[in-house]
Every structure is written in structure tokens, then in C-alpha cells.
Amino acid sequence: MNTIITIGRKFGSRGREIGRKVAEYYSIPFYDKDLITRAAKESGFCEEMIEVHDERPTSSFLYNLVMDTYSFGYNSSSFIDMPISHKIFLAQFDTIKKVAMEGPCVIVGRCADYALAERDDVLNLFIYGDEQARIESIAKRYELSMDKARDMVNKKDKQRSSYYNYYTSKKWGRADSYNLCLDSSLFGIEGTVKLIIQTVDDLEQIRKA
Numbered sequence: 001m002n003t004i005i006t007i008g009r010k011f012g013s014r015g016r017e018i019g020r021k022v023a024e025y026y027s028i029p030f031y032d033k034d035l036i037t038r039a040a041k042e043s044g045f046c047e048e049m050i051e052v053h054d055e056r057p058t059s060s061f062l063y064n065l066v067m068d069t070y071s072f073g074y075n076s077s078s079f080i081d082m083p084i085s086h087k088i089f090l091a092q093f094d095t096i097k098k099v100a101m102e103g104p105c106v107i108v109g110r111c112a113d114y115a116l117a118e119r120d121d122v123l124n125l126f127i128y129g130d131e132q133a134r135i136e137s138i139a140k141r142y143e144l145s146m147d148k149a150r151d152m153v154n155k156k157d158k159q160r161s162s163y164y165n166y167y168t169s170k171k172w173g174r175a176d177s178y179n180l181c182l183d184s185s186l187f188g189i190e191g192t193v194k195l196i197i198q199t200v201d202d203l204e205q206i207r208k209a
Contacts, residue, residue, distance in 0.1 A: 001104050005200065007127060
């Protein structure tokens, strides 16, 4: 298996769980929150700072200005003048490129498809699902009322969409931004995993031909 898999996902679609199962099937590394820890180690930012900005664009100029005081690890003048949110995006961007250079893996979120756009060994997926099914999943997972779960789903989807649309030249969740979009509420977790594995295997055969 020689493919790098990136997964964008709607909140509550179980995209993270699906990605982990695919990684386990192929015995390859799985990256989600792990990227924050690694990006922190390699960039010099503290992990908590990256966590605050993780897939969350900020429009607060004052916050960026204050937090800039604590950043280091890059010294070009253009980088120093950047808002802290941009610096953290670039730190994760660099980390994504590095883990991809190490071999096949599954990377969830964080504009990984955009970071690896120049590579020809990547399969970019987007996992979505019926809204009501996602709300019910989140309500059960976090023990929330349906109304609170609905608000959480809408908020998280909006955050991810804003982050992706801001930092890339593509549109979050739109079919032409990815190679394949799958409805996990239709196929189920295991069914979606099987479809991804079949797609990867078929794609590798096509690339060998």
C-alpha cells in the first residue's frame, strides 16, 4: 500500500473513527490530534496554543497581536509579521508535509488535501452524513439534548468550513474539492471503511498499470 489518505469530515459523521479503522487495516500511521503534538515539537509553539487555533480561524486582531509575543521558531521578517493563527496553520502545514514524506498514512482534517496537493500519491476523501443522524450521534456521544447537539454540530461544521475555505483555494464539503465523498449515515461505519479500502486498492492497481 503506497497511498496517503486525507479525510475531511462533517462533525458527527464518524470520519475520525473511519480513518482510524482504515489506518489499522493497512497498518499505517493515523494522524489527527497527534499532528498538534508533533507540530508543537517541531515549530516551537506550545501545544496549548496550537490546540486553541486547531481548525478554528480567528478574526481577532488583538488576540493575534498579543499571542505573537509568545511565538518563535521562524525568523523571516514576513513570518514575524504574520498573525499567530497564520503561523500555526503553517506549522501544521509543514508537519503534514513531513509525515507524508515518511510514507503512507491517514490524515484527518487540517487542510491536509491542500497541503499535499502537489503529490500524486494522495487520495482525498470527504465523509458526510444525514444531519439528523449526525445530531443523534453527537447527542449520544456527549450526553446532550437534541437541541444542544444540533447547535454543536452546526457550530463545528461552520468552524471547519470557515477554516478550510479561508486557508485553501477550495470549498469545504463540495464534491469537486475531493476525489471521493461518502455518506457514512447511508453505508455505516464498516461499510464506509470497506468502500475506502476498495477504492484505495483499485486506485493502486490503476497507478501500476
